[in-house]
Every structure is written in C-alpha cells, then in structure tokens.
Amino acid sequence: MAFEDKPSEVEFKKIEELTPRSRALNVIIKLVSKSEIREVVTRRDGSNHRICDATVGDETASIILTLWDDSIDQINEDETIRIKNGYVSLFRGSMRLNIGRYGSFEKMEEEVISEVNTENNLSEKTYEQYPRFRSVYSDREPRRRSFRRYR
Numbered sequence: 001m002a003f004e005d006k007p008s009e010v011e012f013k014k015i016e017e018l019t020p021r022s023r024a025l026n027v028i029i030k031l032v033s034k035s036e037i038r039e040v041v042t043r044r045d046g047s048n049h050r051i052c053d054a055t056v057g058d059e060t061a062s063i064i065l066t067l068w069d070d071s072i073d074q075i076n077e078d079e080t081i082r083i084k085n086g087y088v089s090l091f092r093g094s095m096r097l098n099i100g101r102y103g104s105f106e107k108m109e110e111e112v113i114s115e116v117n118t119e120n121n122l123s124e125k126t127y128e129q130y131p132r133f134r135s136v137y138s139d140r141e142p143r144r145r146s147f148r149r150y151r
Contacts, residue, residue, distance in 0.1 A: 010026050010084070011026060012026045012027060012028055012082075013025055013026065013027055014027075014058055014059075014060040014061070015027065015029065015056075015057050015058050015060050015061040015062060015063055015122065016060035016061040016120060016122070017060075018061075018063065018088050018095065018097070018122060019088065020088055020089075020090050020095055020127050021088070022087060022088040023087045023088075024085055024087070025083065025085070025086040025087060025088070025097075026082075026083065026084050026085070026086075027058075027082075027083050027086065027097070028058065028080065028081070028082050028083075028108070028112055028113065029056040029057060029058055029065070029080070029081060029083065029097075029113070030056065030057065030058065030078065030079070030080045030081075030113040030116050031054055031055075031056050031065075031075055031076065031077055031078065031079050031080075031081065032054075032055040032056060032057065032062065032077065032078075032116050032118060033054065033055045033077060034052050034053070034054045034055075034067070034072070034077065035052055035053040035054070036052070037050050037051070037052045037072060038050070038051050038052070039051075049068055049069055050068070050069050050072055051066065051067070051068055051072075052066075052067045052072045053065070053066060053067075053096075054066075054067050054075070055118070055121075056081075056097065056116075057113075057116040057117060057118065057121075058113050058116060058117070059113060059114075059115060059116070059117055060117055060120065061117050061120040061121070061122055062116055062117060062118045062120065062121045062122070062123075063088075063095060063096070063097045063121065063122045063123050064094070064095075064096050064097065064123040065096070065097045065098070065099075066091075066096050066097070066098050067099075071099065071105070074107075075105075075107070079107055080107070080108045080110075080111055080112055080113055081105050081106065081107055081108060082105065082106050082108055083097075083099055083103060083104070083105045084103060084104050084105070085100070085102055085103040085104065086098060086099050086100060086103045086105075087100055087103070090127055090129050093126040093127055093128070093129055094123045094124070094125070094126055094127070095122045095123050095125070095127065096123065
C-alpha cells in the first residue's frame, strides 16, 4: 500500500503581517531600491563580506531586506522574488527581513506585485530590544563558586 505524496500548500504572508518574532516566513516581494554596498568584517571568524540594504515590499507595506555577498548581484530593482524560510530580526530597534542560511529565494517571471506601499515602511518603526540572554544573577553580587576535589 503506497501513500500518495500531496504537495503541501505553502502559506505566503503579506508584509504588513510581519512582526519582530516572525520566523519560517514565505513571502513574495518586489525590490524597490538598493543602498550602496558596504564591506563588513564578521565577529565570528573575522572574514570580510559585502552587505546591502534593499527596500522591498508588496501592496500592504515595505521593509528593509538585508542582502549578503552574491545575493546582492542576483537581485535587481523592480524584480519580484519569492523568499522561502526567511525570518525577521531587529537591527538597532528596526525590523529587517532576512533570507538567512536556511532560507532561499528565487526570481519570479510573472509580475505578481504591481505597486509597493512604501508609505507603510515597517523598518521605520522602532521596537525595544531585549537582551538575548539574561543571567539569573544579574541583579545580585557575583556567585562564588566552590570546587570539590574528587578522589
């Protein structure tokens, strides 16, 4: 007895539905503009990368998409792209859409989005950022550690 493989319906969100905690996003967006390309050095391993901020959106809202390295050259203005498994992060309190290591994008031949709503830019709103990790002892004196010798 064989099971039929049914293609799962991928749910695409509109840009105005995104929140700072949005993860595993599937969106269809149109690229409005790209900023100048900057060179950055990563903290993790000290390697050099190119980075560019692109204003993207749909008919509901717009947001800044962070493009890295080869992705910068693969997407041009007025192109419509489909992002799968993207996520939203906060950078200096503003929302940014990211493709990330586990996400992907592809150009769409058909123009699904005719006009982008740049008046409702989600990246212009600021959010309070909380630290990623908070120590249980942050408001107390440092805890003394004792070491026990084992025989």
